[in-house]
Amino acid sequence: MQKSLIAVSSITYAMKAKKLLNNMGLYCEIQRTPKNLGSGCGYSIRVRDDLRYIFSILDKENITHKAYQNLPE
Amino acid sequence: MIYFDNSATTFPKPKSVFDRADYAARYLGGNPGRSGHKMSVRVADEVYKVREKIAGFFNAKPENVVFTLNCTHAVNFAMKGIMQNGGHIIISSLEHNAVSRPAFALMSSQRNISVSVAKVSESREKTISNFRSLIRQDTKCVCMMAASNVTGEILPFNEIARICKKRGICFILDAAQAAGIIDIKLGDGINFICCAGHKGLYGLSGTGVLISDGKYSLNTIIEGGTGATSLELKQTDFLPEQLESGTINVPGIISLGAGIDFIRKIGIDKIKRKEDMLCDMFVSQVERLDNFTVIRDNRKEYAPLVSFSYKKANSFEVTDYLSKRGFALRGGYHCSALAHTTLGTKEDGLIRFSPSVFNNQSEVRKLITELKKVNNIGI
Numbered sequence: 001m002q003k004s005l006i007a008v009s010s011i012t013y014a015m016k017a018k019k020l021l022n023n024m025g026l027y028c029e030i031q032r033t034p035k036n037l038g039s040g041c042g043y044s045i046r047v048r049d050d051l052r053y054i055f056s057i058l059d060k061e062n063i064t065h066k067a068y069q070n071l072p073e
Numbered sequence: 074m075i076y077f078d079n080s081a082t083t084f085p086k087p088k089s090v091f092d093r094a095d096y097a098a099r100y101l102g103g104n105p106g107r108s109g110h111k112m113s114v115r116v117a118d119e120v121y122k123v124r125e126k127i128a129g130f131f132n133a134k135p136e137n138v139v140f141t142l143n144c145t146h147a148v149n150f151a152m153k154g155i156m157q158n159g160g161h162i163i164i165s166s167l168e169h170n171a172v173s174r175p176a177f178a179l180m181s182s183q184r185n186i187s188v189s190v191a192k193v194s195e196s197r198e199k200t201i202s203n204f205r206s207l208i209r210q211d212t213k214c215v216c217m218m219a220a221s222n223v224t225g226e227i228l229p230f231n232e233i234a235r236i237c238k239k240r241g242i243c244f245i246l247d248a249a250q251a252a253g254i255i256d257i258k259l260g261d262g263i264n265f266i267c268c269a270g271h272k273g274l275y276g277l278s279g280t281g282v283l284i285s286d287g288k289y290s291l292n293t294i295i296e297g298g299t300g301a302t303s304l305e306l307k308q309t310d311f312l313p314e315q316l317e318s319g320t321i322n323v324p325g326i327i328s329l330g331a332g333i334d335f336i337r338k339i340g341i342d343k344i345k346r347k348e349d350m351l352c353d354m355f356v357s358q359v360e361r362l363d364n365f366t367v368i369r370d371n372r373k374e375y376a377p378l379v380s381f382s383y384k385k386a387n388s389f390e391v392t393d394y395l396s397k398r399g400f401a402l403r404g405g406y407h408c409s410a411l412a413h414t415t416l417g418t419k420e421d422g423l424i425r426f427s428p429s430v431f432n433n434q435s436e437v438r439k440l441i442t443e444l445k446k447v448n449n450i451g452i
Contacts, residue, residue, distance in 0.1 A: 010301040010314045011106035011114075012136050015121035030117075032109030040303030041107070064311075 001048040003071040006055075007033045009064050014043035017063050021047065024057070037067050046071070075436045076401045080222055080250055080378050080427035082271045082278055087335040090328045094277055097327035104320055106300035116323055123330035124313070130333055131266055131284050132258040139283040139313040140321050144249040145171040147267035147283035150316050151245045152176065152216050154291025159185030160213030163204060165228060166192045166415045167221045170408045172247050176216065190411065193221075195372065197229040204233050214243045219251035220376035223412040223423060225352075227255065227374040234262030243289050253336050254345050254376050259286045273344075275336065276329030279322050285312060293318075344430045348377030351428040351437050355379055358441045362448045368416065368423065378427035386452050388422035394452045398443050402426055 008014050014030045021028035026049050033042035047054050051068065058065055076084050097119070103112030105120045124135040131138075141147045148171045156162060156179050164176050168190075179186045191204040204215065215237050220227045230246055237244040238261065245265040248257050252266075253273025259266060263286070270280025285291075290310075297318030299309040309315050336344065356379055359365050364384040369375065383391050392404030405422040406413050413419045428437070 009311055010299070010309070011117045012121065012124070012313055015117060016136060019121075019125075030114055040305065041109075041300055042302070043106075043109070 002073070003046060003048045004051055004054075004068055005031070005034070005037065005044045005046055005071055006051075006058075006068040007038045007042060007044045007066040008058075009042075009066070011043045013063050014045055016061065017045045017058060020057065020061060020063075021045070021054070026054075037069055042066075074399050074401050075432075075439060077426050077428055077432065077436075077440065078401045078403050079429035079432075080272065080407075080425060081403055082269075083273065083275055083429045085431055086275050086277065086328070087331065089331045089335055090275055090277065093331035094324045094328035097324040101323055101327065104300075105323065106314070107298075107320075119330075120321065120323065120326055123326050123333075126330050126333045127282055127284065130337075132260060133266075133284045134287065137285040137287050137312050139285070139316045140326055141281040141283055141316075142279055142322070143271070143281040144247065144267050144269040145281075147281050148172055148216065148245065148247055149175050149294060150283050150291060151265040151267060151285075152214065153179065153294045154316075155214050155243050155245070155289060156183075156186055157292040159183060159211075161187045161189065161209050161211045163189045163191055163207050163212060163215045163217075164411075165200075165204075165217045166190050167223065167226065167228070167412045168216075168218060168409070169222050169247065169249065169412070170410060171249070172216050172218065173411050191217075193226065193228060193415065195370065197232070197373075201229050201232050201236070205236055208236070208240055208242065212240070212242050214245060216245040216247065218247040218249070219255060219257060221409075221412060222250045222378075223407050223409050223416065223425070224368050224380055225250070225375040225378040226370075227251070227376055230263075231261065236262070238262035250376050250378070253332075253341065254348070256341050259284060264288055270325065270329040270332070273336075274329060275332030277325045280325040280329045282329075283316065287312075291316065295319075339430065345377060347430055348428050348432075349375075351432055351434065352377045352379050352426070354434060354437050355426055355428075355441070358437075359444060362444060364448055365444065378425060380423040380425045382418065382421060382423055383447065387420070388424045390452055391424050391447070394447065395440075395443065400440055400443060402440075 033044040105117035128135040252268040266284040270276035296308040299314035388404030
């Protein structure tokens with residue numbers, strides 16, 4: 001499954017997203033946002049499910065996602 | 074020393090609170106939300122768990138739980154954040170300086186801000202009416218305490234919050250003396266709850282929370298590093314980081330989580346029942362002593378604290394004497410200029426008895442015995 005990295009607003013929102021997705025049985029880990037994905041210090045979530053599905057879950061909980069990128073297999 | 078000054082800060086704390094604070098200080102190294110390494114993320118995870126606990130306790134979303142240093146900071150963030158563009162604010166006549174001083178400071182520093190003080194009357198209906206009659210076209214905010222730190226009186230905050238909701242006015246609740254004693258929830262007009270973490274919630278000193286329902290965005294009064302949007306000169310504009318500039322108090326926050334667990338395990342109702350019982354026992358005995366006057370009114374509801382006075386000496390002299398005899402009670406003015414003006418106790422202040430769930434009847438009896446000695450032979 002393709003892994004993706006989604007930049008979120010802050011560590012709090014990264015934590016919120018991780019708890020939410022993990023509770024749904026979905027993979028989610030937290031990491032620092034790489035330079036090419038964000039503007040300064042920030043946090044991202046690493047996911048491996050369909051991005052449209054992930055975004056729909058995040059949107060429902062008002063977890064703002066700023067940018068994303070697919071990670072190498 | 075027998076400690077009856079729990080309205081100032083609870084002591085002792087539950088063992089689990091000490092244990093978790095010790096654990097956090099020893100093992101939760103790393104700065105949450107800053108560095109991104111495993112230690113940092115682990116601490117952030119523990120901090121987030123406490124946000125979730127507090128959110129559950131007050132019916133909020135975790136991201137709307139802001140950690141502060143104390144209740145005063147929380148009130149300042151909320152009130153000044155709401156009032157920065159001017160308007161009218163209403164507070165009660167029993168407010169702690171945590172509410173009255175920021176309100177009057179705003180009024181003296183900004184021409185477009187005015188403050189009204191609503192009298193807390195002998196009946197809840199009259200108090201509600203007093204608040205309602207002060208609402209104006211430009212009233213932007215009502216900020217009031219849930220329970221008085223001087224008399225313990227529980228104010229009709231739910232009713233006033235509902236009026237504010239109907240009129241589109243922001244309602245800020247100072248729950249310093251009520252959280253952990255009365256079940257307080259966001260919603261139904263309450264937009265912000267400000268709490269001390271170290272009183273009825275049993276966390277360590279240096280902890281407080283501001284809880285928002287997310288309806289109102291706040292302007293900041295402190296700006297700085299938040300671990301988010303670091304390359305922007307503009308302050309982070311979303312909660313909780315917006316209001317958490319600088320490194321947060323991790324051991325304190327973790328201790329607060331343990332405090333919430335402790336309250337949930339025992340139950341708010343049970344805690345209040347026990348403290349009420351100790352207060353009732355105290356009141357019934359002190360009322361029988363000739364030279365003591367208890368500040369209680371049978372028609373009113375009270376949080377578990379009791380203030381009283383002694384005819385032959387001022388409150389400082391009495392509490393100094395009691396301290397020498399092994400009892401910790403607070404005399405004086407309790408940081409409440411408005412309350413003591415309203416009560417007419419500016420001359421001698423009041424003596425405050427405030428038990429916690431850890432006090433017992435035997436300790437109250439010992440204090441009563443000491444007060445009887447004072448009554449019979451003086452200080």
